[in-house]
Amino acid sequence: MVKALMLIRVKQAHRAIVQIGLFRSVFLCGLLFFVGSLLYSYASYKLYSQIISVGFVLLLLSIHIKRGDKLFLKSHFSHHKRLILFEYVFLSVPVLSLLLIHLQWLSILELCIGILLVSLFDITTKHRVLNSRLQAAIPADSFEWKAGIRKYFFTICIVWMFALIASFSIGVVPITIFILGFLTFSFYEECESYQVLLLHELNAKQFLLLKVKRQLILFSIMVTPLILMFLIFHFDKWYIPIAEYVIFIFLHIYVIVTKYAFYEPNTKSPAAQMFGAFGALGCFIPVFIPLVWLLTIRHYLKSIDKLNFYLNDYN
Amino acid sequence: MITIKNLNISYRKNEPVIDNLNLLIQDGMIHGIVGLNGAGKTTLLNSMFGLKNVDSGEVLNDGNKINKKSLAYLVTENFFYSNITGREYLNLFSNKEFDLEKWNLLFDLPLDHIIDGYSTGMKKKLALLGILKQDKPLLILDEPFNGIDIETCRIIRMILLRLKENGKTIIVTSHIIETLTNLCDFIHYLEKGKIKYSKDKEGFADFEREIFDKIENENIEIINQLFEKGEEN
Numbered sequence A: 001m002v003k004a005l006m007l008i009r010v011k012q013a014h015r016a017i018v019q020i021g022l023f024r025s026v027f028l029c030g031l032l033f034f035v036g037s038l039l040y041s042y043a044s045y046k047l048y049s050q051i052i053s054v055g056f057v058l059l060l061l062s063i064h065i066k067r068g069d070k071l072f073l074k075s076h077f078s079h080h081k082r083l084i085l086f087e088y089v090f091l092s093v094p095v096l097s098l099l100l101i102h103l104q105w106l107s108i109l110e111l112c113i114g115i116l117l118v119s120l121f122d123i124t125t126k127h128r129v130l131n132s133r134l135q136a137a138i139p140a141d142s143f144e145w146k147a148g149i150r151k152y153f154f155t156i157c158i159v160w161m162f163a164l165i166a167s168f169s170i171g172v173v174p175i176t177i178f179i180l181g182f183l184t185f186s187f188y189e190e191c192e193s194y195q196v197l198l199l200h201e202l203n204a205k206q207f208l209l210l211k212v213k214r215q216l217i218l219f220s221i222m223v224t225p226l227i228l229m230f231l232i233f234h235f236d237k238w239y240i241p242i243a244e245y246v247i248f249i250f251l252h253i254y255v256i257v258t259k260y261a262f263y264e265p266n267t268k269s270p271a272a273q274m275f276g277a278f279g280a281l282g283c284f285i286p287v288f289i290p291l292v293w294l295l296t297i298r299h300y301l302k303s304i305d306k307l308n309f310y311l312n313d314y315n
Numbered sequence B: 001m002i003t004i005k006n007l008n009i010s011y012r013k014n015e016p017v018i019d020n021l022n023l024l025i026q027d028g029m030i031h032g033i034v035g036l037n038g039a040g041k042t043t044l045l046n047s048m049f050g051l052k053n054v055d056s057g058e059v060l061n062d063g064n065k066i067n068k069k070s071l072a073y074l075v076t077e078n079f080f081y082s083n084i085t086g087r088e089y090l091n092l093f094s095n096k097e098f099d100l101e102k103w104n105l106l107f108d109l110p111l112d113h114i115i116d117g118y119s120t121g122m123k124k125k126l127a128l129l130g131i132l133k134q135d136k137p138l139l140i141l142d143e144p145f146n147g148i149d150i151e152t153c154r155i156i157r158m159i160l161l162r163l164k165e166n167g168k169t170i171i172v173t174s175h176i177i178e179t180l181t182n183l184c185d186f187i188h189y190l191e192k193g194k195i196k197y198s199k200d201k202e203g204f205a206d207f208e209r210e211i212f213d214k215i216e217n218e219n220i221e222i223i224n225q226l227f228e229k230g231e232e233n
Helices: A002-020 A022-042 A048-064 A070-076 A080-091 A093-101 A106-118 A134-136 A143-151 A153-165 A173-185 A194-198 A204-235 A239-261 A270-285 A286-314 B040-050 B086-091 B100-107 B121-133 B149-164 B177-181 B201-232
Strands: B001-012 B014-025 B029-035 B056-061 B071-074 B138-142 B171-174 B186-191 B194-200
Touching: A022 A048, A022 A270, A048 A080, A048 A093, A048 A106, A070 A080, A080 A093, A093 A106, A093 B171, A106 B029, A134 A143, A143 A153, A143 A173, A153 A173, A153 A204, A173 A204, A173 A239, A173 A270, A194 A286, A204 A239, A204 A286, A204 B001, A239 A270, A239 A286, A270 A286, B014 B194, B029 B040, B029 B086, B029 B149, B029 B177, B040 B071, B040 B138, B040 B171, B056 B186, B071 B121, B071 B177, B086 B121, B100 B121, B100 B149, B121 B138, B121 B149, B149 B171, B177 B201, B186 B201
Parallel strands: B029 B171, B029 B186, B071 B138, B138 B171
Antiparallel strands: B001 B014, B001 B056, B186 B194
């Protein structure tokens, strides 16, 4: 049975790769190589190697908490924890190899203990019911924001409040805008059902315009107080948060059109996620920004085409 | 009246799922569509709603191409965006006349809880409330009785009969024949992508008997063989 399960995992991985497609697989490989070489160079430093191992354990923990097959494994396998441990060890081979090459024994020990603890950790997330006034203030049709704010409510509140209080320090506001900008990316990961798509009774262009408009307004409401605080304390550096804000506006438009360019009802499109990650690179490497603009135009046309299949009756 | 003319749909070449199907659906009536698994029910409904491209043929509503503006479609498997509450989902549909609190007295849903924690039956009820809130003249309900308790089944039946009285046209599928014979004005039997026959209320008893006899005759031999084998062992 264990062998059969491993075979299923291999088949799942194969199907996921096939679904991504050749072009995107090549791009993904390039991205992984880029991240891998970055990690490789940082792993040679003791401090960074420890950050890498702790970061990887946290990543495993988040996967472990969210995975939906724990009950299945528990009810079908007598040694399910051993099986989970095996899977996690297999997943950590690349990171372990990096650390082994640089002989970072302490980080390896931390990683091994972390993997063991995570696989023994038996917890699942409970559905949090959080109905703050914030959700009520968000327009009814911005369900992505209602869901996203609920999911990251405490993170957003803590980060936002801290940034407001500590805005006299020059780096705080730009970093906070960066974190909030990224968090709102994830609001658009999931494709809604077509019933939700249809309920606006708008054609494809109007629908996309509404989505972009809502995103810009809500994101602006979130970051404007932070930008104002920054301007009060560091007016001479006014261009930093403004440039960051503008870059995120472009990226959010890109993320929205990408989502609908690869729209499949009720799914998280791997292609959209991959292109989203590519757009996110634009935050780190500004040379990607013009490419993001070009892709925005391409994905806009593609999303109109895609949405027309569902929304053609409203043309 | 909805007219389906010479409808052909296939997923693969020379393997039609809907095979030259013709059907007339009268307004203001409840129509049941019955068929075994794989008969093409969901494909037919998807094509009526415009979610499936057709190879040939047409679906007309009063002589015009059918339009999503006049349709509400309840799918078998309901999907809801994660981390939103039942109330937030229903607020997406704009209908000021819809008294949500009163409607929810029938279904008793925890509307301020997030949908991810709802049971299958609760999700079905929520999706149905969404359909009712849309208040469209034509309702297509794919397996509305799946996963819900006897009380809710009865409540849904009462609601659908009232909607019919209010002039709505309803198309409903179900695997439980009794739920359809108690509810529908017409039942259409779909087999291998074709409507094999349509029956009105007077023919429901014969229809039920025919269906059950057919299923039993087709399977009795295998079941006998399986149990004879078991007894021999």
